[in-house]
Amino acid sequence: MTVFSLWQPTPAAGNSLVQGVRSVIRWARRNAQNLTWRRELFLVALLYGMYELSRGFASSGGVATAMSNGRDILKWETWAHLDPEHALNASLTHSTLFAVIAAYDYSMFHYIVTPAVLIWMFRKHKPQYRFARTTLAWSTVVGFVGFYLVPTAPPRLLAGSGLHDTLADVSNWGWWSDEGSVPRGLGGLSNQFAAMPSLHVGWAVWAGVLMFKFGSSRLLKVLGVVYPTTTMVVVMATGNHYLLDVVAGAAAIALAAWFTRLQFRRAARFGDLELELATN
Numbered sequence: 001m002t003v004f005s006l007w008q009p010t011p012a013a014g015n016s017l018v019q020g021v022r023s024v025i026r027w028a029r030r031n032a033q034n035l036t037w038r039r040e041l042f043l044v045a046l047l048y049g050m051y052e053l054s055r056g057f058a059s060s061g062g063v064a065t066a067m068s069n070g071r072d073i074l075k076w077e078t079w080a081h082l083d084p085e086h087a088l089n090a091s092l093t094h095s096t097l098f099a100v101i102a103a104y105d106y107s108m109f110h111y112i113v114t115p116a117v118l119i120w121m122f123r124k125h126k127p128q129y130r131f132a133r134t135t136l137a138w139s140t141v142v143g144f145v146g147f148y149l150v151p152t153a154p155p156r157l158l159a160g161s162g163l164h165d166t167l168a169d170v171s172n173w174g175w176w177s178d179e180g181s182v183p184r185g186l187g188g189l190s191n192q193f194a195a196m197p198s199l200h201v202g203w204a205v206w207a208g209v210l211m212f213k214f215g216s217s218r219l220l221k222v223l224g225v226v227y228p229t230t231t232m233v234v235v236m237a238t239g240n241h242y243l244l245d246v247v248a249g250a251a252a253i254a255l256a257a258w259f260t261r262l263q264f265r266r267a268a269r270f271g272d273l274e275l276e277l278a279t280n
Contacts, residue, residue: 040122043137062151066193070153073196073242074161082244085155088237089163099166100173105234107167110200113227117207125214131260132210139206139256143199146248152196156239166238198241201249202256204231 077083092099118136121129156165205228212224235241241249 040133043133062193063153066151066153067158069150070155070158070195070242073152073244074155074158077243084243085163085236085239085241088233089155089166089239092166092237093164093169096170099170102234102238103167103170103173105230106200106238106240109227109231110203113207114203117210121210121214128214131264132206134260134263135253135256136203136206137256138259139202139253140199142252142256142259143194143197143202143249146197146252147194150196151193152245153193154195154240155242157192161239163239167240195241195245197248197252198235198245199249199252200235200241201228201232201246202253204228205250205253 074083074085077085092102114136118133121132125132155161155163156168208224208228210224211220211227215221215224232246236243236246
């Protein structure tokens with residue numbers, strides 16, 4: 001059994017990803033101390049553009065590799081008895097109400113809570129905003145690298161996995177189709193093989209930590225625990241991610257925070273050096 005086959009992308013796709021990552025890094029360095037909302041909006045647009053670019057990586061060879069990686073993960077989890085996806089997914093097949101709630105959770109909160117927390121940090125906790133924003137950017141870069149190197153089909157796309165595509169099953173209750181959480185007719189705009197790591201989980205952990213750490217009310221602190229925990233359950237229950245994707249998503253945000261800390265320490269050292277040179 002081969003685990004995590006690395007897709008060999010075309011040179012054009014590789015160059016595009018490298019250029020996109022370099023653009024984010026250059027932007028972050030130039031604007032680390034500049035907090036104008038226009039520049040912040042530009043960062044969001046740039047990251048979204050990179051995500052759009054990533055959907056083109058799944059060429060015919062990429063699809064085969066993504067399916068193989070998905071099957072390998074599911075086989076390993078089953079062998080290790082670390083496959084809660086099956087039990088969680090089965091529980092939704094017996095309740096249309098909970099299936100619809102889970103579908104709305106998966107297709108809405110990821111796109112609402114993340115920018116809401118980012119805006120909240122910008123307005124209410126500006127000294128900590130820089131670190132939060134840069135961590136989010138780095139986590140997205142880490143996610144893109146994962147999508148690029150290890151394209152992975154979600155459980156819902158694997159024939160014979162025994163898992164239902166919950167969003168497809170209850171698509172008549174919402175705006176999404178059988179191609180994920182995007183609106184009907186826009187399936188081509190989403191990367192169907194971006195399961196590893198789960199940025200749904202990574203960004204939820206990011207938002208949860210910030211709400212718990214900086215929330216001034218008990219409600220915000222409780223939401224800081226409930227939101228990422230619920231997201232972890234939902235992404236597996238709906239057949240969109242494996243347990244290993246969930247772990248990788250949490251690891252991605254931790255790695256991003258480490259990258260950010262290194263970046264800020266380096267910037268501080270350069271700042272101290274420049275001040276010393278200016279005063280001598």
